[in-house]
Amino acid sequence: MADAEQPVVLRKYGRPAPLVRMTGWTILACLAAFLINNILNVGYGYAGVLDLLQGQGGTVALAVYAVLVAGAILFVLATRDVALRWDADRIHKFNLYLIRVCFWSVLLVGIADSLIAILRVEKGLDVFFSEDTVRSLGLSRYVGSYVHLPLIGLSFVIGLFTRTLGFTWLTLMIVASELLIVISRFVFSYEQALMGDLVRYWYAALFLFASAYTLYEEGHVRVDVLYAGFTNKTRGFVNAFGSLFLGAATAWVILYIGLNGKQSIINAPLMNFEITQTGGVGMFVKYQMAGFLGLFAITMLIQFVSYFFEAVADYRSEPGKRELAPVAH
Known part of the structure; x- marks a missing residue:
């Protein structure tokens, strides 16, 4: 659907739910951060987030998570009327x-x-x-x-x-x-x-x-009782x-x-x-x-x-x- 159709979709498909959307988009942001950090760790030797607990770096990994999660939250806040x-x-x-x-x-x-x-x-x-x-x-x-x-x-x-x-x-x-x-x-x-x-x-x-x-x-098979x-x-x-x-x-x-x-x-x-x-x-x-x-x-x-x-x-x-x-x- 084109962006111009969005108001019609909003009226048709329900009320906004920013907290629910924030949960879902944060999960996707964490997924993207996890994959990026995996490439940085395996391909370039950067430390992971858990290495912070052992004092072995990990600030770059933490920054990736922080930026992407913050981006997800800001996206939801900027589009809070999306159904x-x-x-x-x-x-x-x-x-x-x-x-x-x-x-x-x-x-x-x-x-x-x-x-x-x-x-x-x-x-x-x-x-x-x-x-x-x-x-x-x-x-x-x-x-x-x-x-x-x-x-x-x-x-x-x-x-x-x-x-x-x-x-x-x-x-x-x-x-x-x-x-x-x-x-x-x-x-x-x-x-x-x-x-x-x-x-x-x-x-x-x-x-x-x-x-x-x-x-x-x-x-998928659903065992239905x-x-x-x-x-x-x-x-x-x-x-x-x-x-x-x-x-x-x-x-x-x-x-x-x-x-x-x-x-x-x-x-x-x-x-x-x-x-x-x-x-x-x-x-x-x-x-x-x-x-x-x-x-x-x-x-x-x-x-x-x-x-x-x-x-x-x-x-x-x-x-x-x-x-x-x-x-x-």
Whole structure:
């Protein structure tokens, strides 16, 4: 929606809720500060906020948090008349962009890396590249830096001009890859490690990146004992509470454990461009699959903030509630 339409949205979608908005936007500000500090710590050796307690620096990290949190609070104060559903919609659309970028990235990187891998295994790189380039294409750090990263950068541009999330197409590519494995194995008795790598790579992306959109569509499995009998107001309260203290909290745990220092389970593979035990005969994408966990937590945390805003709007019985498509049973 254009900014010129905002007054109409405000009248239609409810009363302002500055304290609720401040909570949600502060969470997003802390997320941005956490990711920035992770880059500063892992890439440039800056101390973290917790290092302040041990007298080992950390003032830069604290300043990043202070500036971004203050910015979030000032933003809310400057736009105090904005309704919750308006904010929820904007945050969701930004998250959709991130998910689109992720899907285009894994699609392009998967195709490019699998082609390089098959040429590497079948000794076909010599036909197209010089000896030095062929040697470099056997190194995961080189492929990650000069093949994967440019394709990921291109995905950010493609994501601006596309509106499809790519779920259907990525699922089709997974099915096609599985079919190719079956045909090549049982008809031609031919199989390479890269084939399984590609399927696992796309499978992981499909399920982890689609989770945030599934939350938006209420598609996750809900063990329903009491919820179906609740009023809309009670459902709003339950969803708001669950978004913050169950959903967002879980996402933060994943981020803290996965991005806690250079040797953490996400940072270490990313920094080292880690590959599978198959070595040079497989794809060089294992390090990205570790990063998928972080991206899952990031997109889910953003979506939980949007969901929190919508849930509070439901609790306040504000108009504009989304009508979800019926789920087939």
